[in-house]
Amino acid sequence: MAHSSTWRKRGLAATGLAAAAALALAGCSGGSDGGSGDDGAAEDVTIEFWGWVPGLEDAVAEWNENNPAIQVEFFRMTGDDGDKIPAAIDAGTAPDVVQMSAHSLPGHIINNRLTDLTPYVDGLAEDFTASSWGTVSFGDAVYGIPQDSGPTGLMYRTDIFEEYGIEVPTTWEEYVQAGRDLKAANPDIYIAQFSPNEAGLWMETVWQNEGSFFQIEDDAWDVTVNGPESLEVAELWQTLLDEDLVKVVEMWTPEYWAEVNAGTIATINYAAWFPVLLEESAESTSGNWAVADTPLFSGKNTAGESGGSVNVVTANSDHPEQAVEFITWLNSSESGVEYLIDGGVFPSAVTGLSSESLLQPSEFYGGQVINEVFADAAERVPGTWTAGPTHDLTVNALKDEFGRVANGEITFEEALDNVQDMTVEELEAMGLNVAS
Missing domain, CATH: 3.40.190.10 (Periplasmic binding protein-like II)
Known part of the structure; x- marks a missing residue:
């Protein structure tokens, strides 16, 4: 498989695990x-x-x-x-x-x-x-x-939205359109960033869409990295990337924070622990941010989650x-x-x-009690997520494949297919039962 050598066998001593171990976990008798x-x-x-x-x-x-x-x-x-x-x-x-x-x-x-x-x-x-x-x-x-x-919320630049007369999006369809409107008004401003090195931004949205990377099916692991919920997220992000509505920049880097401080990234949809990091790293933008609900998928009222x-x-x-x-x-x-x-x-x-x-107001966020948004989101996160034995390996593989997406080598859907195959291969190498 492509790029599998960069993440396979990282410290896992479980290669020789018997299939009985999977039965113990799936049946919860272990x-x-x-x-x-x-x-x-x-x-x-x-x-x-x-x-x-x-x-x-x-x-x-x-x-x-x-x-x-x-x-x-x-x-x-x-x-x-x-x-x-x-x-x-x-x-x-x-x-x-x-x-x-x-x-x-x-x-x-x-x-x-x-x-x-x-x-x-x-x-x-x-x-x-x-x-x-x-x-x-x-x-x-x-x-x-x-x-x-880590329930999610949409941190957005109030000054940018007000300047260009753009409504805060409440659905992902509106979010894409807001990105288009921003691009038309000012091509130097992006609705968000795409960071291949931060898989949490992907995972939280799959979770919001009632998906997961793994499920337990009878006595076996069912790998769902490229499940229908993930593919819907892939379609969303492929549109944002293809239409140049997102800035491609690695998160947590000086370059990323420079873009945030410069006002070229209008929204960041992330977990409840992120606002304090934004405040610490973008002091010059104080008073220009607010937090809204994460945009919704059609027909759902669910929020995302990054895990804890x-x-x-x-x-x-x-x-x-x-x-x-x-x-x-x-x-x-x-x-x-x-x-x-x-x-x-x-x-x-x-x-x-x-x-x-x-529930305290925040000066950085214009006096808003931002945790009211996150507290509401916490009670709307679906209980569908199941972590798998290769979670870290799967996440690292996603980062590798998303780097290829950013370079235009493959699509998000192809990246998910690649990681799906890699994850199944890894679980089988560990001696675990994998659903067909």
Whole structure:
């Protein structure tokens, strides 16, 4: 397959996994029983917790003060600490609780590195948004507690829209037309950017369209990278690119931020964690931005999502019940969620969506309470997304193929077909069942 050598076998030790591992995940009967330690309620225990959200030290201090029987020792993750976790679990030296990306769960589940939390989370689903709970649920089993999420909103330049008399688009059809109107009025301004190196911009729109890169079908993985929902997104972006309505520039680079500051990019449709980065990197544009709902697909009222992080209990833990008690408090109680919001994350818990701390006006966005838009979006994200064992590899492959799209070598549809084939090949090489 084209370009497959750039991403295949990146650190996956799962090449020799038996097909039974896929059956365990698909049927949700796999995972650890939480170790052999005594989980009795009378036992005083210490839980080791690794995470990266700013301010978690204060949250842990409050928990420890109020829960002398379940003490938590916190370690702040930096750099490559997350990369050390798989080996630590395999060696039996990992902490009880770890913060990690929700997209990484399937790989760890297949390798029996996580505890099935189902016995400890009865009734907890209603405390979280449907989409975030969906990221930790596989069949009837639950392998984590959601912590934060990334519902999408449309950040747009109010001054540009006002100057050229363009209405803020509410559908993707209107969005394309707004791009055409902008191009006609000023060919130096683009409705958005196309960044091959940022697959999250693609993933969030597929998710909004009720699609996914993977599904679990009976005892097999069904790869849907080029599914109908993705193809509809491909058609949208192909139109934007073919008509030169988007600026091709790699995101996160100095060149990208220069374009944003220069006012050549009129909208950025991205996750709830992005506005603060925009404010930090485009101070000169303060007061010229607002946030609207992400444009809708025809006949749908769904919002997009980029995914978030979760807290998991490793297979090493001798005290899964107490560990879940702590991370449930941290991620769903009013006091715990306040620490997360103060740390700068957008909460997955429903209670956080109405938090006064979250719903504050922003001077950069013209005094708008922008998180009202993101909070509404969080409850409209479809619970259709399923992460797969090769999520990172698939995303890297998309970036490679989107680079070829940007160069005019292939179309978006051809890129999706290529990555579909690559992903199926990789799963089969891992010894996993793949739906035909």
